[in-house]
Amino acid sequence: MKYRKVGIIGAGLIGRSVYNEVCRSEVAEVAYVLVSGKKSASHREVEGIDPALLVSDLDEAMAQPVDLVVEAAHADVLAAVAPRVLASSDLCGFSCSAFARPDVERAVAESCRANGTQFFLPHGAILGLDGFVDGRDCIEDVTITTTKRATGLGFESDISGVVFEGSAREACQKFPRNVNVHAAIAIAGIGFDRTKSIVAAKPDTEEMRHRIQVSGQGFAWDFSVTSRSLGGVTGAYTPKSAAGSVRRILVSSGIVNS
C-alpha cells in the first residue's frame, strides 16, 4: 500500500469524516489532525478525535512524516501549505477555490513536478467531474448557479436575488468558502476564466442548490444538486463524498472496487 500515514488539516465536518474513514480503513492511520488552535477548537469539533493526534502548530504537523495530507480547512490554508506539503507527500484539498489564484495553481504544479508528488481534486459537493475532464476539448459554455441563504454566503441580512455574476475566478475570490463546486468544475473543465458563475440568495431555506448548465459541440447537460446545509458551508452529502474520495485514494482503486 502506498499510503500508510495520513495528516489531516481541519477538524470540521469534512475533516472529521475523513478522520473516521482513515481510522476505519485498516490500511492507513492518522498521523495528526491540525486544528486552528487546540484550545480554541470547540469541543464539538474535536469530539471523537484522539487527543494525542491533535496539533495546533503548523510546523509541528509538517515535521511529521506522512504519505498523504488531506486539507479541509480554508482556501487560504490550502494556498499556504500546498507547496510545502507536496515537497514530501501527496495532497488532497477540499478548499479548491484556492486554485483561482494563478500563483497557487503554478506553485502546486511546480511542486508536483519537482517532487514527483500528486494533488488529488476531490469531487466534494458535486458529481461527474470525470465528464468535464473527458469533454474539455469540446465543451463551449459552462454556467454554474449556486443558490443558498444569504447568511450562509456571509451577508448579515436575509436578502434575496442574484448577488454575483461573473467568472468562476472572481466568484472564488468573493465567496471562497461557498463556491468550491465552481472551482472544481473550472479545474476539471474549461478553466476559471471561461466558467461563468452566478450566486443567488434565497431567504428562508436550509437548502443549497448548484445548477450546472453545459453546452458543447453536439451535446448539452443541465443538472443540479441540492443538499440540506449541515449548519456551515457544507451540505448533507459532502462528508460522505469526502470519505469516499479518501477511501479510493487509500486503496488506489477506481469507483467500482471502492
Ligand SMILES: NC(=O)c1ccc[n+]([C@@H]2O[C@H](COP(=O)([O-])OP(=O)(O)OC[C@H]3O[C@@H](n4cnc5c(N)ncnc54)[C@H](O)[C@@H]3O)[C@@H](O)[C@H]2O)c1
Ligand atoms: N470541494 C467541495 O465541494 C467543498 C464542499 C464543502 C466544503 N468545502 C470546503 O472544505 C473546507 C472544510 O469545510 P468544512 O465544512 O469541514 O468546514 P468547517 O468550518 O466545518 O471546518 C473547518 C476546519 O478548519 C479548521 N481551520 C481553520 N483555519 C485553520 C488553520 N489555519 N489551520 C488549521 N485548521 C484550520 C477549523 O478549526 C475547522 O476545524 C472549507 O474550505 C469549505 O469551503 C469544499
